[in-house]
Amino acid sequence: MSNSNGGSASGKPHGSALETLETIVGDLSRLVSSLKEPSLHAELVSKLHDAKILPDKKIESLAGEAVDLLDEAKQILQPSQLVLADHFMGYYLSTQSLVAAVAFKIPDILHNSPGLTVLELAREAGVREDRLRPVMRLLHNKGIFTYDASRDSYTNNPRSELVRTDHWTQWHTWVDLYATEFYDMARGIPASLRCDENRTAGQITYDTDDTIFSYFEKQGWIPRVHRAFNASQGAQAPGILMDYPWHEIGDKTVLDLGGGGGALMASLLRAHPIMRGGILDVAAVMEHTRPFFHSPNGQFADVGDRIAPIDLIDGDFLDGFIPPQEVYVMKWCLHNWLDPEAVRILRNIRDSIVPGDKSRLVVLDAVLRDGAMGRLTQYGDVQMLMSVKGRERTVEEWEALARAAGWEYVINGGIHRFSWARFLPTTGNAKLAEFKGNWRRFNQDALAHAKQQSTGAPIISMTAAVSAGAIDEEQLLQTLDESLFANLDVTVGGLSWVPVFLAAHEDVQDRLRTEIDSAVANGPESLHRYLADGRTTYLAACVMESSRLRPLAAFSVPQAAPTSRRFSVGQGEEYVIPGGTSFVVDAYALNVRNEAWAPDNEDFRPERFMERTDKEARDRRYLFWRFGFGPRQCMGRHAADLIIRMTVAHLVRHYDLGLLPSDDELGEKGWSRNRDSWITHPDFKIRCERRS
Known part of the structure; x- marks a missing residue:
């Protein structure tokens, strides 16, 4: 018998919330009893809660799904x-x-x-x-x-x-730090959300404009920060060591960027006896880190012999120099920055990495996700904005960040350097195939347009050569894309820094202008000879000195000789480099840091190229990397050099060049470069005033 509301005579509706909850309570009671059953409970503890090993991935995944579902139910049921x-x-x-x-x-x-x-x-x-x-x-x-x-x-x-306090993970140090000083910072979160507020919550709480770690240093809290950070690295080390193929690195040096107190590096060196290490961090941090490795009672002294003092580096990987290495690792660093700064860091690393078969950047960082099991990353997301203006990221955001920083394929080494790699189903090959298809269609459209307009464009005769069998279509398309893309970037890179250096050195600019005016005054033939001279003029010296200080790229593309090569480096001392060994040229090591350019090797002084004798020129022949060496030098070097000299001569003759005040104050080491290009292009404006 039913009442008018569809319920039973007893007043208890069928399928009601009450019945559903009674069923749920019964099911959950049985679930909890099952989880507490001794053998199952022991298995779950060993596979989910043993701090010394990674959780069982399948069990952890299912447990996480269960927790998220239970939490969703909890959100529905709780008042x-x-x-x-x-x-x-x-x-x-x-x-x-x-x-x-x-x-x-x-x-x-x-x-x-x-x-x-x-x-x-x-x-x-x-x-x-x-x-x-x-x-x-x-x-x-x-x-x-x-x-x-x-x-x-x-x-x-x-x-x-x-x-x-005696647990090997030392998690109590996190309670000591994060539940105290960091806890206090959270009081500044509401004020930090205001549109007119640029300080972090931590800066607001402590009423300081210092970065939070600079403030901690002034308060004498850095040792406690080190203890907590080292504890976390030590606690996570078993998982980190098990969950990545570190053995592939072999005897290479791993440079830990932002490595802090060194616990991660010490764990890697202890687990891999032939690996060598290095750490780069700010000076205040490294001051505390060095004794850990190189004092008799240092906590990492047992591996100190594999991390040389010179590889414990004061540095800034955001704006400073990153020493070249094949392998870098970063743990819990990139989340300290928003995307523009994170992209700059990744590009700095990309520009510094030495391409090779073991080259890699290993990023160990959080992946942001929703749900109860993702709450640690959610806490971290707010923690970052509270303390350092950073953020956590989802998988998709990490991938977008890597793409924006240019971390792709051949230029970074790896399997894509080898001819057989083209047969592999990699993302890089898929993108290359997509580009080739689009490039072929673009050139077909260009050919049709050129024929329709009767422009006589070179693509008409070049395509005719394909039809005649003189070259194949692949050769044509590769020649066109290299001419348009590679040569354009290289020529602009070779040109763009010369006006910058001239703008910064007015005395050099004045001397060069006098030389150009003299060549012009002597008539067209004199000017042509002057512009064609790539060795003896002050103009040529300015171009070469600019190229010396700002090479087109930090490193050359990897190359390998097909057969072994024997090199003599001194009396009775020689090296044999096996055939097929990849090598790169470190342009800054040759052009700038080499002692042959000392003592003013970092100064812009074009006169050095005019003062040298023929013998000095020969001695320095392989100490200046610009268009390459030997028979495989860039075929377009003469055309590119002529274009550069003509353009510079026109600019200097008709314009006064100068730096803007902001860039002048930075000095040459502070000049920004375009991180979207693998060629070194400046990324700022200079002042050009037309001469009367």
């Missing part, structure tokens, strides 16, 4: 007021309760004497029992500690064990 209370009251109370438990070493006490009552625990810790009781109750209900109601006693569980 809204309770959810709000968690946010405005519960979380800060549980945070400070954990701080108290760690401060009074409650986990240590329970490790040595499990099953203590609250009264016994209070006596051991030297605290008030009446105030310890609610703290322990709150932590137990938040998953920290196990409570036995029959004895009113507590024991450790896997979570509380992690924050023992």
